[in-house]
Amino acid sequence: MSSEQRHVPEVGTRLGYLLKHAGLLLEEQHAKTLAPFGIDGRELGILLVIAGREPSSQQEVARRLGVDRSTMVALLDALEARHLVTRQPDPADRRRNVVALTKKGDAVVRRATAASDEAEAAVLSALKPQDAERLRALLATIVTATPAG
C-alpha cells in the first residue's frame, strides 16, 4: 500500500550535503594554494569578474556574483587596500565607480588562477579528467539554466 514506511536516505546522498561538502573541500585547497597571494577563492572570483569585461561599476560586479551592492563595498575595500583594484568615478556618470585591476592585480589574477586550478585539481583528483570536466559541465548547465528566484 502507498502508506508503507519510506526508507530514509543516507544524508551523504543528498544534493545539499554533497554541494556543501564539495565546496568545503575546495575552500580547504584554496586556503593552501592561494595563501601566497593573500586572497581567498571568493576574492579571486571578484578579480576574475573585473578582469574579464569592459570596465564595470561596483554594482555590475556585485550583480554578476549574486551579492548585494552594500556587500560589495567591503569586499572592494579589502582588495583596494591590497592595491589589487582601483575605484574611479565614471566621468560619464559620477554616481558610478569604475572598478579596474591595478598592474599588480592583473599579475595576481593570472597567477592566482593557476593556483586555483591546482586547488580544483586536488578536489577533482579522484575523478578521471573526462569525468572532472563532465562534472563541471553538468554544474554549469544547472546554474545557467535554472531560473533564480
Added chain:
Amino acid sequence: MSSEQRHVPEVGTRLGYLLKHAGLLLEEQHAKTLAPFGIDGRELGILLVIAGREPSSQQEVARRLGVDRSTMVALLDALEARHLVTRQPDPADRRRNVVALTKKGDAVVRRATAASDEAEAAVLSALKPQDAERLRALLATIVTATPAG
C-alpha cells in the same frame, strides 16, 4: 614564450562559483518545498542522520555533518522545541545525550524527504535523469574520496 598573457577564465566556469550557486538554487527550492514542515535543508540533514542509524550522541551527529559539537547544541534545541527530536542521557554513559526522533519527527523526516526530492528535481530539471544521477555520483565520489584537512 612562457610569460605570455594568460587568458583569464569566466568566473562562471570556476568550480567554487558553480558549487556555491548550485547550492543557492537548491536552498531556494528547499525554502518552497520544505516550508510546510517548518524546517530547512540543513535541519532535514540532521533528522536524516538521526533517523538512519543506531541511537546517536549529539557529538556523533555533529561529526557526521562536519560541524562543531557546540554548534549542534542550538540546532538540536530548535528541533527539540518543535518536538521533532528528543534528548536523553545515555544510561551507559551519562555524559552523552542520546538523540532520537519523536513519532512526529519520524513522520516529518519521511514526508520532508519527499519534499526535498522535489526541490532537488527542480534544480536538476535541466538535466536528463541519467545526467542528474551522474552528477550526484561524481559529487559523491569527490566528497567521499577526498581526504579532509
Added chain:
DNA sequence: TATTGTTATACTCTATAACTATA
C-alpha cells in the same frame, strides 16, 4: 585526566534600510 554537553564570546558573511551625491 579525558570526554560530553553547554555557555560565552567573537568573527564572517550577508541583507535591509537609510543617507549622500549625483542624475
Added chain:
DNA sequence: TATAGTTATAGAGTATAACAATA
C-alpha cells in the same frame, strides 16, 4: 524622482575557549 555608493545595523552560521558533570 531614481540610481550608485556608502554606512549602520542586524541576523544567520560558525568556531574557540572555558566550565560542569561524568567517566
